[in-house]
Amino acid sequence: MQLNAIRQVYDGQAPFVTIYLEGRSPAEDARQQVRLRWDELRGRLSEEGASDPVLSQLDEAVLGAESGEVQSNGRVLVADATGIVLDEAWDAALGAGDAAHLSDEPELGAFIRERERSARLLVAIANQHGAVVRQVVVSDSQTVDTQAEGVVSSDSESVHKPREGALSHKHIQRRADEVVKQNVRDVADHLDAVAKRWKPDLLVLAGEVQGRTALRDELSAALRDDYAEVTSGGVSDDGAEDALADELHRLAAERSDEAARQRADQFGTATSRGLAAEGAGRIARALEMGAVETLLLEYDRTGTRESELLAASVRTDAEVSLIDSQVDDAIAAILRFEVPDQ
Incomplete structure (x- = not known):
């Protein structure tokens, strides 16, 4: 996946609020159900320190949707200190449920995995x-x-x-x-x-x-x-x-x-040439040097320091893809040039 499409999200001002709303079957009380689900997430974010102006903008975005829209599609929203910077449909059939994050970087690993799949x-x-x-x-x-x-x-x-x-x-x-x-x-x-x-x-x-x-x-x-x-x-x-x-x-x-076959072949070739890395620490060093060509996330396991490493990948023009085998810290990379071990 080319990360340029979401570059503007990472250019925002921290802290970031990331919301995932699960898709569910539409019902007569759909609007009320969305309100109850959002109230729970909103209360949690408020306790963690999310600002009232940002939460108010999210109120409008979440509760202003058409009655059955959220249930059928699911949504992911990101707001920075100035307002909403991402509002997209996502495949909530993956079954992750509702989630809310307040963090220094957007929590977009689930969204990126869905796009890659x-x-x-x-x-x-x-x-x-x-x-x-x-x-x-x-x-x-x-x-x-x-x-x-x-x-x-x-x-x-x-x-x-x-x-x-x-x-x-x-x-x-x-x-x-x-x-x-x-x-x-x-x-x-x-x-x-x-x-x-x-x-x-x-x-x-x-x-x-x-x-x-x-x-x-x-x-x-x-x-x-x-x-x-x-x-x-x-x-x-x-x-x-x-x-x-x-x-x-x-x-x-x-x-x-x-x-998937092409990624496996590319990772195998890169490994044989010393141009592959596994583990959050080594990948963080490679990103600092601008050496990461493609960041690789496991299909179903969240990587250590994932949001931080995704943000660094966006800002160094790396791509992101998925890998269907287990790697250290559930995160790996194909490198542009060799990075020495420390």
Whole structure:
């Protein structure tokens, strides 16, 4: 994970308040349940010394949400001495429950793990008229969260070709071909713009064979380098939607497995060359020297001094990833250059 996306959080003024609100099934008393849960967290933070102005801003952010929003999605919020600096959905299906922290650095290990376990898929369900474009996050808990959806099409002209092939119809057919091609170009331009802004892990082309084939041919060079096509599923009915969701789960799992294999290979190679480190103390020294290329967190175990080392990684332009084996202090690193032992 590139940490630049959350760099502004770490540029804030300490102390930091970090809140995790677990996602739960919506209920009639959802708003009251959120209030009760927040009151408990708020009281704990107040006792630990969180300032009243910051807690008041968190009141508004937490209690101002739509009735079922927190229950269905879960949220992570971070506030510094000046106000809220992060407010994001997170996959509370990981089961960690509600949590509140007052600390010198943001406590974002759980949030980063969730992001690393998720796949961001830019999905285009194409036909000759255009495409339904979705920004989808497939999480480790196998949920599919559509963060945004739009339809790119042109209804101003018919794209149906004449059934007969007479010469008098050739102009109509050529015009229909031009409309189809322009629709496809519009979709490709839209995908390129969304990809530059949202930075998906993978582009997925779905829908009718003709539609997705035409769209594939119009993709920009950047998108053509990394995309997948699925042959089943769509948006015509619930069955098609379910089939598409299954395909997205499969692609996300393949992506995650391949990333895990690559990380294991990279860590093994780095270890053999003396460019790997384990344990909080050695990694802290490496970060002080600017030697950490990628900080590695265990999947399910919080690392010693984790929030401190994550903050130092952000501020030295290191990346962060997950490792599926046990390491000293549950934290390791791939180094840019060798760091001597002390």
